[in-house]
Amino acid sequence: MEPLITHVGRIIPLDKANVDTDQIIPKQFLKRIERTGFGQFLFYDWRFDEEGKPNDSFVMNQQKYEGSSVLLARNNFGCGSSREHAPWAILDYGIKVVIAPSFADIFYNNCFKNGILPVVLAEGEVEELFKKATSGKLVVTVDLEKQEITTDDGAIYSFEADPYRKQMLLNGLDDIGLTEMYTKQISEYEKTRKLLVEATI
Structure with missing residues (x-):
C-alpha cells in the first residue's frame, strides 16, 4: 500500500447523501477476486x-472534473453492506481522499485499510467546498501530518x-504490512513455543 502524506488534487462534488x-x-461487479479493475464500475448505475x-448529466462524466482525485459528498457516505470492494473501486478509479460530514463506520475503517483518507468536516465547511467546486477548478492540498486541507484560494480546514490509523496511512501499512514488520519476533516466538511443547511431551 502506498503511503499517503500529502495529496494535491481537484475536487469532484458528488452532491448526494446516504450513498x-x-x-x-x-x-453484479463483485465477482472478481483481485483488488484492481473495479474503478471502471464505480457508480456504474449513475455513470x-x-x-x-x-450519462452526461452525472458529475463524474463532466469534462471539467476529469482527472480529479478528491471526492466530496454529503452525510452518511458509504452506508449499506460492508463490502470492501467499495474502497477498492474508489481507489482504482484514482480517488485518494473522500470528504464528507459523516461516514458509515465500516466503510470509514476500510478506507484506511486500503490507502484512502476519509476526512470528516463540518456540514458548513462541506457546503463551502461544494460552492467552490462547481467551477471544476478547485484544487486542494490535503496534509495528513498537519491534518489540514488547504484550498487554492487560501482557505484552511482542519x-x-x-x-493509529493516521500512522498506518502515513507509512503505507495495512494489517498484513503491519504484521510483516514483526516477522522476526513471530518466528522467534514460534521457535520458543515449539521447544516448550516438545519439553512437555
Whole structure:
C-alpha cells in the first residue's frame, strides 16, 4: 500500500447523501477476486445508462472534473453492506481522499485499510467546498501530518484523525504490512513455543 502524506488534487462534488456501497460498486461487479479493475464500475448505475453509454448529466462524466482525485459528498457516505470492494473501486478509479460530514463506520475503517483518507468536516465547511467546486477548478492540498486541507484560494480546514490509523496511512501499512514488520519476533516466538511443547511431551 502506498503511503499517503500529502495529496494535491481537484475536487469532484458528488452532491448526494446516504450513498451506499451498492451505489458505489453494484453487486453484479463483485465477482472478481483481485483488488484492481473495479474503478471502471464505480457508480456504474449513475455513470452509465441502460445501454452502457455515459450519462452526461452525472458529475463524474463532466469534462471539467476529469482527472480529479478528491471526492466530496454529503452525510452518511458509504452506508449499506460492508463490502470492501467499495474502497477498492474508489481507489482504482484514482480517488485518494473522500470528504464528507459523516461516514458509515465500516466503510470509514476500510478506507484506511486500503490507502484512502476519509476526512470528516463540518456540514458548513462541506457546503463551502461544494460552492467552490462547481467551477471544476478547485484544487486542494490535503496534509495528513498537519491534518489540514488547504484550498487554492487560501482557505484552511482542519480535521481529526485517529493517531493509529493516521500512522498506518502515513507509512503505507495495512494489517498484513503491519504484521510483516514483526516477522522476526513471530518466528522467534514460534521457535520458543515449539521447544516448550516438545519439553512437555
